[in-house]
Amino acid sequence: MSATAADRAAVASARPAEAPLGYAAGAWRAFNLQLTLYRHVWHGTVFTSVVLPILYMISIGIGVGSYIDSSSTGGITYAEFIAPGLVCSVAVMMLGNDMTYPVFGGYRDWGGGYLAQRSTPLRPVDILNGHLLYAMVFRPMTNCTVVAIVLALFGVYSSAWAALAVPAAVLVSAALAPWLFFWCSSLKNDAMLNAVFRFAIMPITLFSGVFFPAEQMPGFLQPLVWASPLWHGTELARAATIGIAPALPPALHVAYLVALCVVGWLLARRAVARRLNF
């Protein structure tokens, strides 16, 4: 800080016009915050990505599975049946962390977040994209990969195609994350965050055909199953890991998830621009 007044003036007037900030660069810059935060808490995520799937496999996959006749799951073991859906449902559970309190708190002075980013060259849309890049790409790509590897120890995959369960999980995240961002951007108080868990995360995890074939649900609940991104992801992942034909052509499952993502993103973009115009 030893520059003289003249130096500073010279620097200021000689400052070159900066190139306009592209969406990718903007998202990347904002993403850096999430990544730095993640470095402080990554060991906490070991529970979700390593311990939790092991507990699920032992208690439900093997425990409950011993009561289940493999004829009801298409001739495969129950553990094999639930493994692909588990990879995807971990993605949903992670969103329950990454896209609820952090979004709600981002708009408040709960430790910087969006408010600090807003004073910089980043636009509201960059702030949205940065957070999404973390929650719907980085987290499922890394943590769901670990989950998939942990599950492999239980011998539940029949081919290398099982690796496609991870992209399926990313798609589930992508379909859901912008909607959660949109929802949490409009909440007035944090008590409402519980509603997000109760009415989104919980029912999606339970009623998406992860633990039992979706067609066993009562007919009137079927539309909810079809709407659930996790069901579409689980169908895709199950097709990849154990070769069970999905309910729809894979392209349709993918198209549905991508469409949800795009509509959710458009809504979230409008919400973030409104919230961050003071």
Added chain:
Amino acid sequence: MPAETNQTLVRAQDLRKRYGDFEAVRGVDFEIQRGEAFGFLGANGAGKSTTMRMIGCVSEPTGGEIEVFGLDPRRDGTAIRGRLGVVPQDNTLDNMLTVFENLTVYAGYFGIKRREAKARAAELLEFVQLSGRSDDKVDDLSGGMQRRLAIARSLINRPDLVLLDEPTTGLDPQARHLVWERLFQLKQQGVSILLTTHYMDEAEQLCDRLVVMDEGRIIAAGSPRELIDTYVTKEVVELRFNGLHTTDLAEIASGLGGVGAQIEPLPDRILVYTDDGDDTSAALEVRDVRPSSVLARRATLEDVFLRLTGRALAEDEA
């Protein structure tokens, strides 16, 4: 809109901001020059912070014109914010990050490369005397330290203009003075500063020029000295009467006609504006006014402020 001239950093004309039925800023005009320390002075709710946010391109004006660095905030927000340093009222530091990370992550938002960011962060922590706290979490810092960190963070992009929203509100006297020293140093380095405050001493110490805001309007503008010369007399004699009620003071005040240039009864004392304190004190003795204490002092910005906005406040409360 005209391009940025060499000197004018911010130019506002009839600038307005409306929230629903409430107009927070009601048509303000001002210009801020390069190298200047410019202040927005006003009570809470006067429209200072809202004006500041419009300059900072985080709040879209609902009327009037504004340009910053010759650019239009509606269109060129990213480019403008890239040249601003912002110290918000509530710091908005990242509590989960260390002191050092707060600076390097923030540098990243400006596209500053990692190595350069680290060098600047170290240099700035030195400047705000926080080098020893580099690896601490923000929560472990005192209020004054957090404020200094926010100031350091605002300088990471080597801004052309630093916006500070109530930089010393809530700080203890030592912390305030340390912040003032640092801001004064920045000023000496030629950094342009724009600050809001409701502390008159702060405005008087730091600002070359200031505007007084009240209810969304600018009601006075000039250097601290000019404002004092224009709106109040050179000196003020403060009369205190121990044990007397406010209504008694008003009565005494009404009997003081002709003493000094103006009489202002306050709840706890009477202010006599005058160009010569000694003369006035003598005149009071002749009238047989017997205050329990008499203090003749130079007029300050506080007197200007009370003169300009005091009555409005009193009317509101009546």
